[in-house]
Amino acid sequence: MANAMYDAMWQQAMGDLSEQLNVEGAEDLDDDVNLEEVHEEPQDVTIAQAFQHFACLYIKYLQIFKKLETCYDSMIHPQKRISVKAVLQLVIKRIMELKNDLVKWNPPNSFVKIPNGPEEAFPWEYVHLDDILVDLKLSPEILEMTIPKYFREDIKRVLDQRDRIVSGFIRLKHNTDILQIPDPYDSAIVQEAMSLDRAIEIIQRNERGRQGQHRAAITRQVREKERGRIFESSTRIEMDADIAATNLQRMMKGFMARTEAAKERENELMFIGMRPRKDNLDALDHELHMAYLKRKQEQLENKEAYEKALEDLKEIIAEEEGPEKREELREERTLWVTDQIAQEKFPEDLEEFYKQKMFVKEEPPEEAGAKDAKKGGKDDKKGGDKKGDKKGGDKKGDKKGKDQDDDAEAMPKLQGKTELTEAMVKAVHEFEDIWDGRDESDNFQQKHDVELAKQVVRPTVYEEIRKQVDDMLAMNLKKIKMQVAPGGKGKKGKKGKKGGKKKGAKGKKKKPLPGEKIAELKGLDADHMLSVLVEYQLVVKPRARTISSLIGEFNYLGSVHHNADRKDEGAWEPQDPSIAQIRQAITEYCILPNGDAEVKEKMTNIIKSVMLYGPSGTGKTHAVEAVANELGALLIHLTPAKLRGQFSGKTGPTKLVHMVMTVARDPAMQPVVIYIDECEQFFTGGKKNKDKDGPSRFKKDLLTYKNQALGPEHRVVIIGTSNHPENGEIKDLKGFFDKFLYMPYPDYPSRVLIWRHYLALKIKEGLLHNEGLVPISGGGGGYMSTAIPKPNAPQSKKVVTEEEIQTRIRIGLERLDISSLGYVSEGYSAGAIARAVRIVVTHRRVTMLKLRPLNNLDLIDALATQEVTYQDDKNALNEFTKVITGLNDRRKKVESIVSGEADKKGKGDKKGGKKK
Numbered sequence: 048m049a050n051a052m053y054d055a056m057w058q059q060a061m062g063d064l065s066e067q068l069n070v071e072g073a074e075d076l077d078d079d080v081n082l083e084e085v086h087e088e089p090q091d092v093t094i095a096q097a098f099q100h101f102a103c104l105y106i107k108y109l110q111i112f113k114k115l116e117t118c119y120d121s122m123i124h125p126q127k128r129i130s131v132k133a134v135l136q137l138v139i140k141r142i143m144e145l146k147n148d149l150v151k152w153n154p155p156n157s158f159v160k161i162p163n164g165p166e167e168a169f170p171w172e173y174v175h176l177d178d179i180l181v182d183l184k185l186s187p188e189i190l191e192m193t194i195p196k197y198f199r200e201d202i203k204r205v206l207d208q209r210d211r212i213v214s215g216f217i218r219l220k221h222n223t224d225i226l227q228i229p230d231p232y233d234s235a236i237v238q239e240a241m242s243l244d245r246a247i248e249i250i251q252r253n254e255r256g257r258q259g260q261h262r263a264a265i266t267r268q269v270r271e272k273e274r275g276r277i278f279e280s281s282t283r284i285e286m287d288a289d290i291a292a293t294n295l296q297r298m299m300k301g302f303m304a305r306t307e308a309a310k311e312r313e314n315e316l317m318f319i320g321m322r323p324r325k326d327n328l329d330a331l332d333h334e335l336h337m338a339y340l341k342r343k344q345e346q347l348e349n350k351e352a353y354e355k356a357l358e359d360l361k362e363i364i365a366e367e368e369g370p371e372k373r374e375e376l377r378e379e380r381t382l383w384v385t386d387q388i389a390q391e392k393f394p395e396d397l398e399e400f401y402k403q404k405m406f407v408k409e410e411p412p413e414e415a416g417a418k419d420a421k422k423g424g425k426d427d428k429k430g431g432d433k434k435g436d437k438k439g440g441d442k443k444g445d446k447k448g449k450d451q452d453d454d455a456e457a458m459p460k461l462q463g464k465t466e467l468t469e470a471m472v473k474a475v476h477e478f479e480d481i482w483d484g485r486d487e488s489d490n491f492q493q494k495h496d497v498e499l500a501k502q503v504v505r506p507t508v509y510e511e512i513r514k515q516v517d518d519m520l521a522m523n524l525k526k527i528k529m530q531v532a533p534g535g536k537g538k539k540g541k542k543g544k545k546g547g548k549k550k551g552a553k554g555k556k557k558k559p560l561p562g563e564k565i566a567e568l569k570g571l572d573a574d575h576m577l578s579v580l581v582e583y584q585l586v587v588k589p590r591a592r593t594i595s596s597l598i599g600e601f602n603y604l605g606s607v608h609h610n611a612d613r614k615d616e617g618a619w620e621p622q623d624p625s626i627a628q629i630r631q632a633i634t635e636y637c638i639l640p641n642g643d644a645e646v647k648e649k650m651t652n653i654i655k656s657v658m659l660y661g662p663s664g665t666g667k668t669h670a671v672e673a674v675a676n677e678l679g680a681l682l683i684h685l686t687p688a689k690l691r692g693q694f695s696g697k698t699g700p701t702k703l704v705h706m707v708m709t710v711a712r713d714p715a716m717q718p719v720v721i722y723i724d725e726c727e728q729f730f731t732g733g734k735k736n737k738d739k740d741g742p743s744r745f746k747k748d749l750l751t752y753k754n755q756a757l758g759p760e761h762r763v764v765i766i767g768t769s770n771h772p773e774n775g776e777i778k779d780l781k782g783f784f785d786k787f788l789y790m791p792y793p794d795y796p797s798r799v800l801i802w803r804h805y806l807a808l809k810i811k812e813g814l815l816h817n818e819g820l821v822p823i824s825g826g827g828g829g830y831m832s833t834a835i836p837k838p839n840a841p842q843s844k845k846v847v848t849e850e851e852i853q854t855r856i857r858i859g860l861e862r863l864d865i866s867s868l869g870y871v872s873e874g875y876s877a878g879a880i881a882r883a884v885r886i887v888v889t890h891r892r893v894t895m896l897k898l899r900p901l902n903n904l905d906l907i908d909a910l911a912t913q914e915v916t917y918q919d920d921k922n923a924l925n926e927f928t929k930v931i932t933g934l935n936d937r938r939k940k941v942e943s944i945v946s947g948e949a950d951k952k953g954k955g956d957k958k959g960g961k962k963k
């Protein structure tokens with residue numbers, strides 16, 4: 048039973064979560080214990096120990112996250128799904144907190160480690176966990192983040208409505224349904240222009256080939272006729288019937304024996320796992336897919352029934368429990384008012400009543416005074432120490448100590464309560480109280496529980512009743528006030544109250560954005576601004592790409608290189624990040640925070656902007672479109688080519704940025720991805736800024752709006768890409784982007800995967816196109832031929848399974864040495880490899896694979912026409928990485944400390960020599 052399976056998975060995930068909270072010390076302490084007293088003394092841990100602790104927590108929380116995401120996606124009980132989602136949101140926030148801790152406390156290499164004094168952290172973006180995975184005996188797949196499906200499913204109606212509006216504007220403005228980012232690597236484009244002589248040469252060669260094929264066909268026909276004539280004219284030898292029968296039997300038995308041997312060989316290979324089983328996998332996949340769709344439909348029906356039941360239960364509770372609760376509240380407030388009037392106080396409202404009620408709920412004053420006394424004693428002690436230090440200490444020593452404290456940050460606490468862990472502890476206790484061990488044998492349809500639904504509705508109904516009672520009592524108090532109390536005092540009190548409100552409102556007033564002062568923009572709403580952006584082709588539709596389509600291998604020796612201490616080989620150079628690390632970082636910085644509004648609103652470390660830099664063709668635009676597609680986001684594309692000469696004038700840049708941010712901040716449009724292509728041109732200044740009409744005029748407004756307009760409530764992420772980041776101003780780039788991710792050329796294992804992926808993809812496309820195959824409706828059931836049959840052929844449609852397609856792909860790749868292709872393609876990007884495959888593996892070439900199989904030379908010739916990186920470009924990108932990450936500054940600091948110690952030693956030796 049699937050429901051029981053997901054219940055067991057949920058129970059296991061909550062058990063793992065409880066264990067992790069115990070490891071973090073969140074469940075060890077009672078609520079009465081003062082956290083400051085428990086964790087007053089700093090923990091004696093090293094950076095390596097802290098990193099290992101956070102890494103183990105991170106991996107465990109990833110496992111919990113995947114289980115909870117599966118449960119939420121597949122459960123159909125509406126109340127269980129609400130509970131699972133609440134825990135899932137907390138786990139997502141904890142994963143992002145731990146990722147920040149891993150980056151911050153990444154153990155530095157010995158070349159950037161401070162030689163003396165306390166350990167200093169050196170944040171490094173690319174975290175290597177391969178050694179910890181080996182210790183835990185886990186595979187690298189555990190680090191692959193799955194994108195929660197509820198990011199899009201829960202707001203599907205809102206996204207569909209927004210997409211219809213955008214599609215309508217695109218059709219109206221440009222008379223087309225598709226407006227996408229141009230991708231030069233998405234088609235087979237010949238790099239060099241073709242001359243007239245070259246074209247004539249190709250035509251002549253093809254014509255000579257056609258004539259040769261025609262002559263060969265004529266010669267073949269003549270030879271066949273001659274062979275037939277000779278056979279007919281020759282004398283035939285009659286064979287004895289017994290001999291002929293014996294020969295036929297021998298041939299037939301041999302054929303049957305060979306067939307049986309091949310079948311046994313296949314069965315043996317399947318038994319030992321070297322060949323996939325010949326079960327009807329497509330039919331099983333189809334059944335699984337249909338079962339999943341059925342569960343999704345049941346989810347929707349149960350959710351709608353639960354929401355309707357909540358509305359109905361409000362009326363039921365109001366009728367059944369409302370009168371009694373109303374009488375209880377009225378009696379409580381009436382007694383308080385009577386006491387106040389007896390004390391010759393005439394309250395205008397119930398504000399004092401609620402203050403007294405809240406004061407009673409708080410802890411007794413004696414206990415609070417005792418705690419304050421304890422705190423005061425500690426503070427006095429601390430203050431005494433500080434004064435003593437100031438009096439007895441030297442001023443220079445004090446300055447030195449302050450500098451050391453600023454540089455060396457305190458080591459992190461490995462255990463203790465936080466607001467997030469307390470929320471998770473509460474969720475675990477709620478699961479244990481409500482769902483753990485709950486008997487649902489009679490709830491096969493997984494419908495909602497009425498009693499639990501009443502508990503959800505009851506506070507809302509009680510709040511409405513309380514407001515009604517308070518309003519009625521306030522009216523009675525006004526009548527009593529008019530009859531008994533003097534009028535002057537009440538009026539003065541009211542005036543004072545109003546003044547206080549005005550003052551508070553004045554303090555909360557925000558500074559207006561620059562675009563709000565422009566008269567042209569004051570009458571425009573978000574839809575009108577969206578139409579303007581569509582008119583300038585700044586709003587585009589992303590391709591159906593995913594983060595997992597960024598092909599690349601995990602780095603199995605990353606920690607070995609990161610911690611290498613080979614001083615005989617020269618200075619340590621950081622290793623290029625693997626594609627797996629890039630996928631992980633993009634998911635955690637761009638997708639997870641912006642997929643759920645509740646998650647982002649409660650985040651402490653908000654990442655508003657990310658910069659992807661690297662050579663052309665490494666997948667930067669691909670990654671941006673993947674982020675937009677995974678989130679279902681609106682994609683706004685800002686590029687120098689589109690903005691050159693547009694939005695001119697003094698207020699032009701402000702108008703554009705204001706319209707972009709207004710559309711992005713509109714809740715009906717979110718989530719939004721703002722893609723700044725060639726972002727280094729937007730952030731140039733000084734001598735580099737010679738073009739007055741260039742994109743650098745938008746720099747000031749982009750910085751202003753990014754800092755002032757975007758907040759935790761906005762699901763907006765700005766992603767910039769650059770092929771030449773060294774051309775931009777480092778200071779401006781650091782001030783605008785929160786994170787910098789380097790996307791290098793793929794390494795050898797990744798290139799092998801890329802070759803294999805694109806070759807299989809193009810062969811499959813060719814097979815489906817040439818044979819007219821389309822997926823069977825319903826999904827998961829293979830392909831059906833739509834080709835028009837010949838006149839005399841039977842009218843039956845051919846069905847091809849996915850297994851047959853994969854077998855034909857394997858046969859097409861048999862003669863290719865993909866390992867050699869991965870070796871010779873060093874220095875080429877994934878885009879260049881993909882384009883080389885598209886040039887060679889055309890639909891026509893796929894039809895001729897049997898006669899002319901693919902070989903390495905064809906692919907190498909096509910690859911040779913693609914763009915290749917040079918060492919100078921790589922060195923420039925590496926230098927930018929060292930500057931932007933602070934690696935150069937850290938090395939200079941270490942060298943200055945080491946040289947300072949050497950100078951001191953030299954001076955000491957000289958002084959000693961003089962004394963002698």
